[in-house]
Amino acid sequence: MMIAPIEAGMTLVYQRPDTLTPVPTHYCPGCTHGIAHRLVAEVIDELGVREQTIGVAPVGCSVFAYRYFNCDFAQAAHGRAPAMATGLKRVNPDQLVFTYQGDGDLASIGMAEIIHAAARGENLTVIFVNNAIYGMTGGQMAPTTLAGQRTTSSPSGRDLTTQGYPLKISELLSQIDGAAYVVRRSLHDVVNIKRAKKAIRIAFEVQQRGLGLSLVELLSSCPTNWRMTPEAALAWIKDEMVPVYPLGDFKLPKEA
């Protein structure tokens, strides 16, 4: 990676966080995974915990997340990241453990694992990337796919009578006593990105304080499989996803 030398009298105001590796990612142009990765990395840098953080990558588009984070990392079986993270955290109670999971991984095949990790009040942080589709496998319907949304496995649009309803994970998990912090944010514009970063920071702090499971749901774009330009995809989050998945705080620590 080329880094321009800083001229005398100039101040460096923006650079790659230490927690990100200097390699190009495999993500599609316009995908918001890059933003989500950067936010997590900035928070880890700011908290000064890179050397005591262990990440768990899912199966899905972010399966290679471990290539991009400059910290210890494990790669889990599909949906099992919260169980794997439970094992890691229980024997490494002084480390910060986070999972990074998409909607197919967390909200479909890994539903039992996330609910029970929350129920046990595991001190884990979960970054839940909801882009309403299976990205890695080519754009099939996810549990979070919107009503009427066209995917390769709901070619006429998701039919609620035969294919069910979008699953609202943050609302669901907020009902679980062991979940300490559950919020939904969006990555569709700068203001929301800043709010998302603040939430990720709080989520890691909740883990540091040992309060229980912390989860930040991030509404994200998938221009490739939504068949949209990156710009139109961001607008689609705002116009179509946010009304179904309202942004907000669903569970806050009692003493926050």
Add this chain to the structure above:
Amino acid sequence: MKELLRGNVAFAEAAVRAGCEAYFGYPITPQNEALEHLARRMPELGRVFVQAESEVAAINMVYGAACAGVRAMTSSSSPGMSLMMEGLSYLAGSDLPAVVVDIMRGGPGLGNIAPAQSDYQQMVKGGGHGDYKLLVLAPATVQELIDHTVLAFDLAERYRCVAVVLADGSLGQMMEPAELPPLQPLRPRPSWALTGAKSRPPNVITSIHLDPEEEERFNHHLQAKYAEIKAHEVRLVEDRLDDARLAVVAFGTAGRLAQTAIKAARAEGLAVGLFRPLTLYPFPEAQLRRLAERVEAVLVVEMNTGQMLEDVERIVAGRAPVSFFGRTGGVMPMPEEILSVIRRCPQLCQEVAR
């Protein structure tokens, strides 16, 4: 000093003594006493016990703890093991050590909770997807169950593989005098473990190799490891085989029942002996092949419909006729039944006729 110990409690306590730092399990009969013992014992020692929401979660918790470089284990029984196959494949695909105790019961399906050897194929052949093997130990007594559990931790660590202790419900439930080992100190974490990248480059544990040639290289690495295991870890018990004309091949509880039958047959003057593998993978292939050269017949006895039989037939490869006697579904073959099968062996009948 020997104590009267139930099998399930014995292997659980043996794991504690072997330095197991984390246990994850899900209730299933006939191995619940192990989970219950560890629910009390692990917190007492400041170690980790988690009752998981499923066997799927339990094995993935083991996966996580194994990534952290601690001695980690789970135990279950046949239907639970089926659910763990995914995790076992991932553990193998990540070169991780872990210990699994399978207290087998009658199957398929929900089956029953009676003793059976229904999981030989599942555990010895790999069970999950991909080119991998589990190191499989087959105890026949509570003492062997203890010793094999300790050995399983040592071998898993030495080879960075999953070691399985394959026993059945009768061994899990039976009580007999046995001696537990002393409490070992906990192991230091290995250099590859995920412990936070403090003053070192990050460690990564993954089982994905998108480049087929890279995956092939990894699979050859696994095979090289299994070749090492085959070369150094074969274990078996041979009893009364020196002058035997008939060799009975049986593992675990079936081997113990066969041994009683063989003792009675010897009293009748029948030249029969026992070949009991203690390691099912690696199987004592060379030993069995040599034995098949000099006996007149081989009888396989199992508590299933002939799972190990396929391996014995492959190894004997026509050197001697191979016959089979098994009871299945949780029915145990009684020594008297085995004895009457031995008596009917044509090679031994000729001896009696002479």
